Amino acid sequence: MQTAHAIPHTGVHEEHHEDAGFWRTYIFSTDHKVIGIQYGVTSLAFLLLGFCLMLMMRWQIAHPSERVPLVGGLLEKVLGASQGKMDPQLYNSFGAMHGTIMVFLAIVPLAFAAFGNYVVPLMIGAPDMAFPRVNMASYQSYVIGGVIMLVSFFIPGGAAQAGWTSYSPLATSIATNGQTFWLIGMVFLITSSLLGAVNFIATIIQLRAPGMTWMRMPFFVWSQFVTAFLLLLAFPPLEAAGIMQLMDKVAHTSFFLPTGLAVSTLQNISGGGSPLLWQHLFWFLGHPEVYVLILPAMGIVAEVIANNTRKPIWGYKSLVYSAMTIGFLSFIVWAHHMYMTGMGIRIATFFQTTTMIISIPSVIILTCMFLSLWGGSIRFNTPMLFVMAFLPMFGIGGLTGLPLGFNFSDLHLHDTYYVIAHFHYVVAPGTIFALFAGIYYWYPKMTGRMMSEFWGQVHFWLSLICMNLIFQPMFAQGMAGMIRRMSDGGANYTAAHNSQLGMDVIGGLSPTLMHLHVWILYAAVCLGLAQIPFIINFFWSIKHGKPAGSDNPWHATTLEWQTPTPPPHGNFAKPPVVYRGPYEYSVPGHATDFTPQNQPDNA
Amino acid sequence: MEIPYTTEIRKDTGLYNAKVGIWLFLASEVMLFGALFSSYILLRVGAPEGYWPHGWLTVWLGTLNTLVLITSSITTVMAWASLKMKNFGSFKLYHAITLCCAVCFLCIKSYEYHDKFIHNEVTLKDGRIADGHLVKKTADGIVLEGHFVTDRKELFNLATPFLGHPKHEEIEIKNSEIATMSNYGPAHHTYNAIYFTLTGLHALHVIGGAVVIFYLWAFGAKMWKEDPERFTNRVEISGLFWHFVDLVWIFLFPVLYLL
Numbered sequence: 131m132q133t134a135h136a137i138p139h140t141g142v143h144e145e146h147h148e149d150a151g152f153w154r155t156y157i158f159s160t161d162h163k164v165i166g167i168q169y170g171v172t173s174l175a176f177l178l179l180g181f182c183l184m185l186m187m188r189w190q191i192a193h194p195s196e197r198v199p200l201v202g203g204l205l206e207k208v209l210g211a212s213q214g215k216m217d218p219q220l221y222n223s224f225g226a227m228h229g230t231i232m233v234f235l236a237i238v239p240l241a242f243a244a245f246g247n248y249v250v251p252l253m254i255g256a257p258d259m260a261f262p263r264v265n266m267a268s269y270q271s272y273v274i275g276g277v278i279m280l281v282s283f284f285i286p287g288g289a290a291q292a293g294w295t296s297y298s299p300l301a302t303s304i305a306t307n308g309q310t311f312w313l314i315g316m317v318f319l320i321t322s323s324l325l326g327a328v329n330f331i332a333t334i335i336q337l338r339a340p341g342m343t344w345m346r347m348p349f350f351v352w353s354q355f356v357t358a359f360l361l362l363l364a365f366p367p368l369e370a371a372g373i374m375q376l377m378d379k380v381a382h383t384s385f386f387l388p389t390g391l392a393v394s395t396l397q398n399i400s401g402g403g404s405p406l407l408w409q410h411l412f413w414f415l416g417h418p419e420v421y422v423l424i425l426p427a428m429g430i431v432a433e434v435i436a437n438n439t440r441k442p443i444w445g446y447k448s449l450v451y452s453a454m455t456i457g458f459l460s461f462i463v464w465a466h467h468m469y470m471t472g473m474g475i476r477i478a479t480f481f482q483t484t485t486m487i488i489s490i491p492s493v494i495i496l497t498c499m500f501l502s503l504w505g506g507s508i509r510f511n512t513p514m515l516f517v518m519a520f521l522p523m524f525g526i527g528g529l530t531g532l533p534l535g536f537n538f539s540d541l542h543l544h545d546t547y548y549v550i551a552h553f554h555y556v557v558a559p560g561t562i563f564a565l566f567a568g569i570y571y572w573y574p575k576m577t578g579r580m581m582s583e584f585w586g587q588v589h590f591w592l593s594l595i596c597m598n599l600i601f602q603p604m605f606a607q608g609m610a611g612m613i614r615r616m617s618d619g620g621a622n623y624t625a626a627h628n629s630q631l632g633m634d635v636i637g638g639l640s641p642t643l644m645h646l647h648v649w650i651l652y653a654a655v656c657l658g659l660a661q662i663p664f665i666i667n668f669f670w671s672i673k674h675g676k677p678a679g680s681d682n683p684w685h686a687t688t689l690e691w692q693t694p695t696p697p698p699h700g701n702f703a704k705p706p707v708v709y710r711g712p713y714e715y716s717v718p719g720h721a722t723d724f725t726p727q728n729q730p731d732n733a
Numbered sequence: 734m735e736i737p738y739t740t741e742i743r744k745d746t747g748l749y750n751a752k753v754g755i756w757l758f759l760a761s762e763v764m765l766f767g768a769l770f771s772s773y774i775l776l777r778v779g780a781p782e783g784y785w786p787h788g789w790l791t792v793w794l795g796t797l798n799t800l801v802l803i804t805s806s807i808t809t810v811m812a813w814a815s816l817k818m819k820n821f822g823s824f825k826l827y828h829a830i831t832l833c834c835a836v837c838f839l840c841i842k843s844y845e846y847h848d849k850f851i852h853n854e855v856t857l858k859d860g861r862i863a864d865g866h867l868v869k870k871t872a873d874g875i876v877l878e879g880h881f882v883t884d885r886k887e888l889f890n891l892a893t894p895f896l897g898h899p900k901h902e903e904i905e906i907k908n909s910e911i912a913t914m915s916n917y918g919p920a921h922h923t924y925n926a927i928y929f930t931l932t933g934l935h936a937l938h939v940i941g942g943a944v945v946i947f948y949l950w951a952f953g954a955k956m957w958k959e960d961p962e963r964f965t966n967r968v969e970i971s972g973l974f975w976h977f978v979d980l981v982w983i984f985l986f987p988v989l990y991l992l
Contacts, residue, residue, distance in 0.1 A: 257734050260750040324761055332753040335746055336738050362761045367768035374772065374930060381919040383926035385772070402784070402923040407775050411768055700734030 160262035161699055165269050166248030167576065170569075173240035176276065177562075178661070180231035183224045185654055190216040191619035192651040209283065221617035222291035223308060227279065229294025230312065233419065234319050235276050237561060241426035242361070243272070243326050245568050246354045248576065250330065252690035252697060253348050255339025255706040255728075260332040268325035275318030282311035293615065295416070298386030298408045302378045303393045313376045320369045323361045330358040339689070339728075341708030345450070346727065348688050348712040349443060352450050353429030356457040357422050364418035364461065371411035378403075406471055413464035421460045423557055424524070425453060427564035428495055431517050434567050435499060437686050438514040439506025440723050442713035445498040452491035452498075459488040469540045478537045485535035492528055496521065512586030516567035519594050520560060527555030530605065545615075548608025551601045559597040566590075566664070574683050578695045579675030585663040592660030599653035603646040610643050619647050685724045688712055692726050740963045755970045759977050762938075766981055769931055773988065776923045786924045788891035789917070791845065795990040798841050799982065805834035806979045809946075809972045816965040821957055824968070828950045831975070835943035842936055849925070852917040853877060854888065857910050864888055865901060867916075874907040875914075928989055935985060938978045945971045 159165060186205075189198050195215055198205055202214025211220050251259055259265045282289040287306025290296065301309050334355050338347070347355075374385040382399065386408045389401030436443040443449065465473065465481040499521055508514065530552040533539040543549060566589075573581050612620050624639045682691040693702055706728040714725040737743075738750050746753070777785055812827035848866070855863040855877065865879010879901055882888060915921050919929040949967055956964040 258736055260736060260738075261754060262736070264754075324758075328754050328757045328761075331757050332750055335753055336743055336748070336750050337736070362757060363764050366761050366765035370765055370768035370772065373934065374769075374926075377919060377926060377930055381926075381929075383919045383930075384923055385776070385926055385930075400920060400922050400926075402776065402780055404775055404779050407772055410775075411772070414768070 158266060160266045162247045162251050162259045162262065162265060163697060165265050166244050168269055169239050169247060170244035172273065173236050173244055176231050177236040177240065180228050180236055181658065183228045185658060186216065187221060187224050187228065188651045188654045190221055190617065192647040194618040194621050209288065218617040219288060219291060223289040225615060226290045226293050230279065233294060235279065237423050237557065238323065239272060240565055241561060242354065242357055242422065245426060245430065246330055249572060249690055250351055250354050251333060251337065252693060252701060253351050253688055254334060254337060254342050255689050255702065255708060256333060256337035257700045257702065259329050260336055261329050264325050264329050268322045268329065271318050271322035271325065275315045275322060278311055278315035278318065282308045285311065295412055296375065298375060298378065298405055299391055302375065302387060310376065310379050313372045316372050317369060320365045323365055327358040327362040330354060331362065339706045339708055346708055346711050349432040349446065349449050350429035352453055353425040356453045357425045359457055360418040360422050360460060364415045367411050368415035371408055375408065406473065409468050409471060410465070413467045416467060417464040418460040421456055423561050427561040430564045430568040431499055431520055433688065434513045434517045434571050435502050436713045436715060437684050438509045438511065439502055440715045441506050442715060443498065444501040446713065448494055449498050452494045455491040456488060459484060463488055466535055469537050470544045482535060482537050489532065496525060512583060512590060513567040513571040515587065515590045516563045516570070520563045523555055523559035523563060527552060527560050530555065543608060545613055546608035547604040547612045547614055550614055551604035551608060554601050558601070559594065574678035575690060576696055577672050577675070578678050579671050580678055580683065581671045581675055582667050585667045589660060589664040593657060596653045596657035596660055600650050600657060603650055607643050607646060610639060612639055612643065620644065687714055687724050687726050689727055692728050740966060749966060751966060751970050755973050759973065762977060770984065773927045776927060783886050784889055786889045786922065790990045792990050794841055794845055795986050798838055799986050801834050801838045802979045802982050805831045806976055809975050813965065813968050813972050816968055825950065828946060832943060832947055832950065835939055838939060839936060842932065849917040853914055855906060855914045856912045857906065858912045863904050863906060865904060868903065874905060877904045877906065879904060931985055931989065935978070935981055942971065942975045942978050946975065
């Protein structure tokens with residue numbers, strides 16, 4: 131804001147009042163759209179990194195103790211992996227960081243912070259977020275947290291190794307400072323989402339344009355609103371738990387360390403702590419976090435479906451109330467992750483019941499989405515394809531969760547590959563597909579150009595096939611008893627099954643199930659290759675994509691399409707007034723098949 | 734571009750933006766301290782019978798600190814009310830008192846911390862336990878101001894009425910006699926751990942609140958001339974945070990000192 135090169139006012143597209151300079155415009159920006167894009171690009175980079183970690187792990191699972199191809203030399207040089215092989219410690223730290231990066235650094239920032247920042251103020255007709263500088267601080271805090279996580283790979287002993295759940299006393303007793311880095315990084319990430327959540331809720335409450343009543347808000351805004359409340363209220367207990375684990379690590383307290391704990395020898399600690407306490411506090415965040423991952427995705431799906439079926443979304447009010455119910459119930463289901471801890475039958479019964487109840491609003495939402503397709507003249511463009519795939523994929527993910535919600539069936543499936551398949555169906559071909567849909571859908575608003583339709587479809591079909599090839603076999607492996615987090619993919623158990631006992635033992639895995647690891651590896655490599663068209667498309671289209679042609683290329687009704695493209699600082703050429711609900715498509719007797727929210731009745 | 738409702742009130746919500754923001758922030762703070770208080774409960778009920786300490790903290794110091802914080806809360810309201818009545822001078826005076834109270838609180842708290850760090854429990858090789866404050870360290874031993882017990886359990890109930898505090902005397906212990914020695918820092922017992930964590934986090938909040946109030950009192954006060962209403966709102970927001978910090982202490986004091 132120091133320089134005074136005023137650009138003459140030639141029209142709404144040049145509404146930049148002063149040239150703020152590169153740093154202020156792109157790095158330390160307080161504009162919600164720039165921050166949204168910063169979040170988007172950073173989190174996509176983390177998404178790729180998290181995937182690459184997993185790719186290396188899948189190699190290790192399929193070919194235990196063989197040199198990792200292509201990157202083996204790099205692992206040896208940078209992370210000290212002997213002969214470029216992945217030892218169990220490295221496998222464990224990659225596993226822990228894959229989970230951490232995917233959940234806290236990739237999907238939540240992309241679903242909540244990136245799309246939320248860019249789209250929500252536009253959708254409610256606001257000039258910016260309520261607290262622009264807090265918004266900037268939120269992104270910076272996120273970057274600092276991310277950098278701390280990345281740095282932890284390179285310290286002696288490597289990154290955290292106790293899984294993204296960081297259960298104590300394991301997390302406390304592993305002899306690396308990776309866990310300390312993890313905890314400090316998490317404090318920054320929690321601060322970031324706290325600042326974001328406060329900002330989102332305040333913005334949605336305070337900055338809705340005149341006429342934008344609560345029940346005229348697009349479902350996407352509702353989903354972000356509920357998500358923000360989950361982040362606001364569920365993250366602090368994890369922060370408390372993180373502080374306590376940090377005290378255990380640094381000040382040698384015993385919050386989570388029981389009396390008489392021995393790690394090869396008896397530990398010199400005061401004892402008296404409770405490992406179960408960590409699990410309760412972790413999952414108090416951990417379960418609402420699942421809905422943080424899925425709700426924004428459902429919001430995107432609702433927008434894309436309404437737009438591409440050219441008819442109102444089915445059961446808007448049911449969607450809104452279901453989202454609110456999910457938000458509330460998600461706080462009282464957490465201990466269904468802990469049936470195996472022996473916390474008691476009564477508690478398990480309570481959480482089993484609430485878990486079954488929370489599936490009702492989720493099913494209502496999915497049903498509304500399916501019914502919305504009925505009788506629509508569907509446009510099968512890339513965003514719509516991703517959304518159409520989201521519906522059954524998320525359905526599989528959700529329904530396979532029911533056996534895990536029941537105490538008795540969970541005892542068999544707990545901590546197996548079945549669990550991995552279940553939640554990856556929810557998050558990978560579920561949420562990530564919805565996020566891809568969102569990228570293809572809002573890209574023309576952000577850049578003024580369309581992404582290539584052809585390469586978008588290539589990206590879609592390859593991703594859909596590979597995702598299923600990766601995760602479908604894991605259901606079978608898991609039901610046969612293959613335990614997760616084994617650095618050799620269960621080869622030890624197979625040896626027991628084949629040679630020594632000569633009969634079926636629990637955990638002894640057949641060669642067919644073991645060989646699926648190899649096929650999963652191939653599918654994962656293909657999934658990686660399938661992202662190349664997307665990455666190229668994403669960058670190439672910024673300059674060379676087909677021009678969007680108008681401010682509203684999809685003929686949408688919601689307010690973000692009624693701004694100049696890309697929206698200038700301050701968003702709207704003149705403050706919008708809202709006259710109608712969000713999904714007035716194909717109104718009988720109307721000249722066009724869409725009626726924007728800010729179009730007066732007599733126009 | 735201007736963000737609406739930064740100062741003026743939105744009609745249908747009856748609030749300006751920052752007020753929504755601070756209440757949301759405080760809601761998340763409630764969850765943060767709520768989780769720590771819940772942990773306290775779990776650790777306490779999980780402790781073996783007779784091994785949860787009573788009377789390890791000095792009640793009168795805690796009471797004094799409670800009074801100091803309550804005073805600061807009153808002056809915070811008065812500072813805001815002064816601005817509402819356009820009396821900038823008394824705002825300056827009241828918030829000066831608030832800041833003094835904050836510093837006073839932190840000083841008392843540091844003294845209490847120091848008291849815990851020099852307090853040692855020493856197990857001798859003959860099985861006796863010496864417990865007391867470290868007076869001095871010499872080349873071949875230590876001097877404690879304290880007493881001997883034979884059963885460690887005796888150390889955990891110092892709050893029993895009528896028995897009174899055990900008699901303290903100077904105890905000299907040679908290094909060669911010491912089996913283990915630990916001060917009453919966080920690692921001593923889960924009670925100390927939760928005590929230091931809760932009060933430490935609370936103290937960080939006191940420091941944070943005091944820094945904001947000091948900024949508004951000293952440098953930020955020039956906004957009073959340009960935009961008095963906005964400045965008053967800022968004082969209100971920082972005041973809400975300060976009240977929350979006080980409120981946390983109102984819970985901390987009985988939980989840690991009295992129960």
